[in-house]
Amino acid sequence: MKAFAIPLLVAALLALLPLGVGGYVLGLLTLAYYFGVFAMSWDLLFGFAGEVNFGPSFLIGLGAYSAGLLNHSFHLPIWICVIAGAFTAVVGGVLLAVPALRLSGPYFGLITLVAVLLLQNAIVLFAGITGGEIGLDIPDIISIDDSTNYWVALGFMTVSGMILFGLSRSSVGLILQASGQDAIQAGALGFNVTKHKLAAFCVSALFSGLAGAMLIFYMGTASPGTVVEIGVGVQVIIAAVLGGRRTILGAALGAIFLIVAGELLRPLGQLSTFVVSAVALLVILFFPGGFLGTALHRGEG
Amino acid sequence: MPRLLDVCGLTKRYGGLVAVNDMSFSIAPGEILGLIGPNGSGKSTVMKLIMGIEKPNAGVVKIEGVDVAGWPSHRIARQGVGIVFQHSRPLHRQTVLENIKLALLPDSLTQLVAASHIDDRAHAIAKRVGLGAVTQRRPGTLPFADLRRLELARAIARDPKIVLVDEPFAGLTAGEVRDFSELIASFRHDGHAVLLVDHNVKGIAALVDRAIAMYLGEFVAGGTAQEVLTNETVRRVYIGGRIETAARPPRDTAASDRLLDVQDLSVFYGKAQALEDVSLHVGAGEFVSVVGLNGAGKTTLFNAISGLVPSQGSIAFDATNLAGRTAAQIARGGIVQCPESRELFGDMSVRENLDLGGQHLPRAKSAAQLEWLLELFPILKSRHSQAARTLSGGEQQMLAIARALMMQPRLLILDEPTLGLAPVILEQLSRALEKLRQTTDITILLGEQNVTFALPHADRVYVLEHGRFVWEGDPQRFAAEAGDAYLS
Amino acid sequence: MQFLQILIDGFAISSLYGLGAIGFTLIFGVSGVLNLSHGAIMVSAAVVAWAVAGSLNAGPYLGALAGVAASVVIAFATYLLVVRPIQTSRRIPREEKEIFVLTGTLLWGIMLQEAIAYFFTSNPKTVRPLIAGVVNIIGVRTPNQEILTAVLSWLVIGALWLLVNRTRQGKTLLAASINPRGLTLLGFELSSIYLFVWGLYGLLAGIAGVLLGAFLGVSSDNVGTLTASAFSIVVLGGLGSVSGSLLGAYVVGYLETITAYVISPSIRTIPVLLLLVLVVYLRPQGLLGRR
DSSP, X not given: OHHHHHHHHHHHHHHTGGGTSOHHHXXXXXXXXXXXHHXXXXXXXXXXXXXXXXXXXXXXXXXXXXXXXXXXXXXXXXXXXXXXXXHHXXXXXXXXXXXXXXXXXXXXXXXXHHHHHHHHHXXXXXXXXXXXXXXXXXXXXXXXXXXXHHHHHHHHHHXXXXXXXXXXXXXXXXXHHHHHHOHHHHHHTTOOHHHHHHHHHHHHHHHHHHHHHHHHHHHSEEXXXXXXXXXXXXXXXXXXXXXXXXXXXXXXXXXXXXXXXXXXXXXXXXXXXXXXXXXXXXXXXXXXXXXXXXXXXXXXX | OOOSEEEXXXXXXXXXXXEEEEEEEXXXXXXXXXXXXXXXXXXXXXXXXXXXXXXXXXXXXXXXTEEOTTOOHHHHHHHHEEEEOSSOOOOTTSOHHHHHHHHHSOSOSSOXXXXXXXXXXXXXXXXXXXXXXXXXXXXXXXXXXXXXHHXXXXXXXXXXXXXXXXXXXXXXXXXXXXXXXHHHHHHHTTTOEEEEEESOHHHHTTTOSEEEEEETTEEEEXXXXXXXXXXXXXXXXXXXXXXOOOOOOOOOOOGGGEEEEEEEEEEEETTEEEEEEEEEEEETTOEEEEEOOTTSSHHHHHHHHTXXXXXXXXXXXXXXXXXXXXXXXXXXXXXXXXOXXXXXXXTSBHHHHHHHHTTTSOHHHHHHHHHHHHHHSHHHHHTTTSBGGXXXXXXXXXXXXXXXXXXOOSEEEEEOXXXXXXXXXXXXXXXXXXXXXXXXXXXXXXXXXXXHHHHHHOSEEEEEETTEEEEEEOHHHHHHXXXXXHHX | OHHHHHHHHHHHHHHHHHHHHHHHHHIIIIIOOOOTTHHHHHHHHHHHHHHHHHTTOOHHHHHHHHHHHHHHHHHHHIIIIIIHHHHHOSSSOGXXXXXXXXXXXXXXXXXXXXXXXXXXXXXXBOOOOSSOSEEEETTEEEEHHHHHHHHHHHHHHHHHHHHHHHSHHHHHHHHHHHOHHHHHHTTOOHHHHHHHHXXXXXXXXXXXXXXXHHHTOBOGGGXXXXXXXXXXXXXXXXXXXXXXXXXXXXXXXXXXXXXXXXXXXXXTTHHHHHHHHHHHHHOTTOSXXXX
């Protein structure tokens, strides 16, 4: 349980920020925290189950849009919409994963990518309901106050992080790792690999959908450009790889780094994405373990 | 006595290739059975079929009366089968203890914390296999033998009724082999059974109660280890029949004549030592045979010479050290290998395969060389435009050799050319090699398990066993001195 | 009337898709890499061609040449700076190399895309046509450039076929896609072969990009769609099969064109995506794939 202590301490310190920092920074970090949950969910799937999801924005978008639509069209309270959003993401995830897990390597990645494109097209196609490319207006929001939003996001990220991290360190996480590293060996040890990978997919979908839903209630709008873009998905992947795959917590670090760095580089204009991608590429080439992975490197052999 | 494992009519086909054909055998509780055969005999496939890693096309696999054929491997594992794979693949970021604990976990999605007794049991298993002192270490820090122990620990963790072990002693020293044998033998005291799969009868003879020999997917012989060792069919399949040698004119190989000079060569695959301080030399124009069973290290030796695997020691060709050269450079420099796997371009025609071999030569020379080779291997002429993968085994072998010869090598390395070939093809091959020797000044290094094929042409013979040369001399003396020891 | 229009337009776009897809398949077959920066390389070629032709006032032909040259350079850079370092890296475990190469080329593609947007803005650019004017084919007014696109594409495809099947170098490429180890044993340096194939790829992608730029116009926003198209076509046709890529290109090209004309241009990618999903589930090796 020692491993939980440091992250919780960090979270506690971060909770103190609103006392001294302005709304602009708080807003930035709020966004980063939701992003952190996206990235951590992705890492559970990739770092542990060994499956590369090239379209995390499919799950995020499903959660966001179903929650948003319920609120926009039926004016249901936020918490019901959020739960419904998460549920939809899980259902969508299962529908995607069951057949997709039969495929290997590049084909699995391709299908996840195609899923995002299909969702994007569907949203645009049914623009009458979904608001199309312009987006959906969300009547309810979590709060107008920057600090409240910040604490909600921080709390959400901390709880999600603890659950995901705890899962990764648990017996189930161990089985998942074995399944991802060597499916044949795992089968020979008596584990139903498909079942475990599917479960991992569901957990990843749950948290991605949940975070996506919460995000739009923070922003007040939902549009394909923010939650269903392939670009968003790529950012999630970069965040997880930068932070360190197979660490869960590293992914959150990577997400915060990306959002903050993107903001700091804003004066560069167009080049900011270029710089961030370049840095990510260099990290892949020279520090494949990412920030946390390289820092915790312990002679894997 | 009720049988623990009952295999009946087991068959597996991969497309047109029959890997296992109608295998039937059984193992009683407390028995250790050895399944032996050369590469391609189907023994590993049988093991995979029992474990559920491959699904059989026909046949029954009963574990204590329950037919598990066709079940997914995780169900078969829970039914009471454990397997030790040939290559160790532990989880590197977990400790030894955690790796063993993994094997003890139930296949549950919801149990987040392991039951308390699992920890104790894991410790007990670690102690039993001899890892008691290193439970907190990570696999990356352990020596090779301990990694093998870890694999054994994981396989026996849930107390399976049958343990399948693939090449139990590969890469182990004599002392480690003894320890492992004891461990495996101890397993039978619990009323469990063991199936050992190996190339080498000799290595497991002491440990097994019974043995079964396989060849080309079929049952060849069965009985006690001794009976199988001395069985005529087995000997023929392994060493090719009676050892006959023709008188050879004595050659004087002065040291300056050494075309290939290998000194103190060692090769490691990760932690496993595949070759240990091996030295050999081949004189210009000589024909040297390296004989040894599968797994002895012949392929590793040849791959080291060809620059395909890194090695320690020195390899000199024509008095020049080969260190630092790429494999392609070494091939262009005159050492051409025709490997056991042949590495043909299956979708390309015979003619195209040969042309590729001759690409480094000027067109005229390449054409002339092609002509000459088609004379040497007339069967290739008739199959000129056929795709390489549609040729029979023997034809593919000849194509592989012919293609290698297109490069006009000074040293031709042949790795197990006779593997899986019918006797009549061996005849043709033998004659082709003879003609080659008579008409050119080519130097040949041959690696073979089939002694009958390897001896008649050879000027000198080396015997390779477990990565070390154990005998060297001329063919006449081999029959007298090393011949019997070879198999037994 | 519309039928003829669809026939002609569909043919032209399919030929272009085919050219791009063949390059993509070539790299996968020989080098084993699914290059996710494919679209970026094509757009780079088109944008350079536009810039040289227009801003430097060098005319469309020199512009096209410059575009193709730029594409070759970028292709080499992709291999030497991104792909090869990952493939030979000792820090990345063997099982993860493929995923890292995919992610690496993805990042590289984004870098190229952003660089293009930075230097040339993301406004669409149309490369000035190499042959101006319009011709009348059975009542359908077709720009000469469109005919040139189809003709050139097929000329290049034909030349490639000749190269692979009739020349020594080409046979080597074919062999490399079948069995690289076999080539090493025969004294061929794989590293030179890989360099050659990436250079060839740069040529193909460059020509396809320049032609696309003249035909439909490009912008840095097209990068993702182009890569996704190529990827889909190649999977549809069968990873590693050149003839499969051609077939796939025509299926996709025509499906898109028909959808655009008959239903609406904005959803022209949907039927293709649905078809792709079907193929991946029912016949994952593609229409003509062998592996």
